[in-house]
Amino acid sequence: MKAFIIKRLLLLFPVVFGVLTLVFLLIHLIPGDPVDLMLGENAQIADKETLRKQLRLDEPLGKQYLLFVGGVIRGNFGNSLHSRKPVIELILKRYPATIKLTVAAMIMALLISLPAGIYSAIRQYSFMDNSSMFFALLGVSMPNFWLGPMLMIVLSVNMGLFPISGDEGLSSIVLPAITLGTGMAAILSRMVRASMLEVISQEYIVAARAKGLSEVRVILKHALKNALVPVVTIVGLQFGALLAGAIITETIFSWPGIGRLLIQAINTRDYPLVQGCVLIISISYVLINLITDIVYSYIDPRIKLR
């Protein structure tokens, strides 16, 4: 186990290094002079030079890179061009809201997908199975930037059940969580169904039934426990993917998270903040994947042998 974790940690370094490099290069991909784009071509030359110095664009590329990496390691992502505050401070202020939203979306997705997937598997090809798998495909195909506004019209405007936007208490998280979690619920219910179908055809399930155990006990104690092993990986990977989905969901619902901060930064051409947001979301995703791999290797020891 220790060797597996060490190997997995070592593999993390080139990935983090690559992510850092790509994020650093972002500002250099801007066509023309990045300072012109941020301040406008008609800005004072003195202002342009100050910004160039602030962003260290006057230094050689290699030195800029080392300064950038050094800064990130020390937790210094530079200052926001718009608010003048440290980027890391702005991100850390918004990060908890994004985590709150992704966790709520994940819980919502699990509450829907587990019963739907299990029921579909034990009643394969029944009406309920076909309908839930049809809705799963519908959920995967539904853009969250459409589902969100539709939920707003029906549940907020027409029925007045939930606040239309913002983060004001528990009820305000329901609509964003449904919007963000629907795609994941769809993917998970298909996964749970497939995994359950594979497990319930195994001999030990037949043996459990032959022993006279009740169907509920067979499904919940013997089948589900094993069927959930591959699902854990998907849950982990999808949790990371929800961070990206949160960018759009937060924008729709004016949710004060890091995704909305990123879009605001893009709209105000606040590139140090854009870099900071992209970096933090990616590193979070990489770390979640690492944790998922380690948890998975605990649950399924065979993984370490691969």
Place this chain on the structure above:
Amino acid sequence: MFRNKLAIVGLFIIVILVFAAVFAPYLAPSNPFEQSLKGGLNPSSQEHLLGQDKLGRDNLSRIIYGSRISVFVGLAVVGISLLIGTFIGSLAGYNGGWIDELFMRIVDILLAFPGILLAIALTSVLGPSLNNVILALCVTGWVGYARIVRGQILTVKEREYIVAARALGAKPPRIIMHHILPNILSPLIVETTFGMAAVILSEASLSFLGLGAQPPTPSWGSMLNEGVQFLLVAPHMTIFPGLAIMITVLGFNFLGDGLRDTLDVRKD
């Protein structure tokens, strides 16, 4: 595949989409750019079946023309990604060694950016335009195809017919083009179908965020972006472009599912 009802429905949806994209000038009831400020935000009527937008432009015509953007971006991104992915995946899978190792590390780095985050970041610095959307989606799009090709090549390259071709003096490009690729087409076809769905959804997402097609180009994502601003007074501006995206993506997903079952491709 023709026994799979959902796959047929998917194919039908795709045929309608392509038909609408190709024959948009003949199918659209009016010019999608023609403004009529008097009719701004009007709901469905006999003259304008799906209502009008804030500038009084016909929603149905704009949705029909919007299919061109989706089809064009989908084909461009999937086509380019497929070419790049097949080339890199073949190179890595067939040669192995440091080329394969380098490829795997690049893939790891690109996969470290969840969903469309990298595409959002790239279009935000390159500037909002459809060409930049295509470029940004291709940067990450090739990875899936390359992984499939690499994986498939690893499993078939030691098979007898490949060894025989090598023994007969065939060069690697010939072996890959004539002996390996025809035998690994099934998973690529399935991935391409799902890829179209993903690209159409990504393009719409980027346009929704204002990073893709720019006004007055009728793109479903940018129409939704405009629509959300008038959600309470003109919900038709949000409902119909969203339905167009959902039905299109659903069509490709239905077809992809059907093809996967028919071609017996195991989902990773």
